[in-house]
Amino acid sequence: MSKISFIVIITLLLSPQLSICQCLPQSTAYKAGEEIWYDVKYNWGIIWVDAAEVKFAVEDAKWEGEDAYWFKGYGRSMPKWDWVYKVRDSFDAIGTIQQLKPLYFHRNTNEGGYKVDEKYWFKDEQNIIKSSIITSEKDEKQVKTLPYKDCIWDVLSAIYYARNLNFEGFQPEQKIPFNLIVDGKIHNLFVRYLGKEELEMPDGKIYKTIKFSALLVEGTIFDGGEDMTVWVSDDKNKVPLKVQAKIKVGWVKAFLRSTKGLKYSEIEPLNP
Template sequence: MRVKNKYVLLILLLQLAFTHAAFSQLLTEKFPVFKNGETITYNAVYNWGFIWLNAGIVEFTVSETKYKNESAFLFNTFGTSLKSYDWFYKVRDYFQSYADVNTLKPFFFERNTSEGGYNVLDRCFFDYNDSLVYTRIKKTDKAYTEDTIKLKKNAFDLLSAVYYTRNIDFDKYKVNDKIPVRILLDNEFYDLYVRYLGKEILNTHDKRKFRTMKFSVKLIEGTIFKGGEDLFVWVTDDFNRIPILVDAKILIGSVKATLVTTENLKYPLSSEIK
């Protein structure tokens, strides 16, 4: 089933879909809303009719480091299929991003994925002096390529965008406001948008309850996505801005990302209703 190899990429796309084109003026006063050692884990679930498959786990971590003598955050994401499904479709996906500690602009991005025997190695080096991105890509069915792309303003890689979005002050938006999004993916820039749908109380499958902000996301139409606003995200209505639930319709069924655990959050998870 081809959709399974999209879980990690999907979760990244879902979370990054709040990145605003105005880059910095709408950041929360609590910036940054995460700290060294933060770890967040999600289950990746596929649903088709009465079929529910808990098919994988995705973990996001934050650490402080240096990148070419610049202070940086190191963001890592590792996704894996459950061992019980490895015989059918084995997934081992790894994403890494180094980003500036003050702006979260990316310095370097790497995507190293192995999905059902199909491998992708994608590296991006961001040069802000010359406004260029140097890319190196190798895929199982394609030859190794090197390319140079003109860097557009306010663009993020998938992973740095995830963390930048959590720092936006969403209280400045009204219901049905559209927020522009610009991402770099597979050597192309995409200008998308997210629509703010207001606040909502969310009850999770593990019997937890949260105050959340709800968004819909305009997706890129492709092999698994229908395109349009068929994706919904519920984010904690507190200083952490953590996605609690992601729900996306695909060509066959839907996929969901559900929060499992959090460690070393910078702020209390005050959105949870006890």
């Protein structure tokens, strides 16, 4: 991946519990009206700074007359750091309710003056993805069609698909493959299930979690390899609680800040 959006990094950080390459029969882990907020910290030398915030949300939608989910992801740098590197990102994805297959994806980002406008239309009946990409490097619209055979995900719908998986059948160190389209290219990646672990959050509360590492794509942000770890709540919500990843210029961490409209009861810590 050449130029990669800030929120793409975060969604990749939050999605490595992704999938065995199969499609789900139904969605169960969330509902329309859910909102989740994250605080993003960046390792600057010997200190960690509050660099950004990210919000994810789910709404009901219609796509070609059929009921669907509208997934939203928004990211921005904190105002006090805008003078260093201003980020304003928005992501939208439409997916089917029953199998969570992606139907449409739109990325509109502006980071440090570098702009990307990227759209995908998923044509499942034809096994193709139609794409339209405009960047600051190439003002001319790039339009192409990509073939695909197995289930495939954009970086936003992948997160919600992942939250519906039953992790009980996984064994520690087991690799779980998934297909992801980023920057107009399809990548065959995998995550490694690391088992269950108790996680202490910055506020001192401890939670039961499911832990993973993820294989990253080598590019301008990542060196490649399994330098990403994610902890997901070990309950029906399966909400990512913490993520950390090594990047070329330090480390990034994302911590869950707040939730609203969860389908199931609030995520309960072990120490009230």
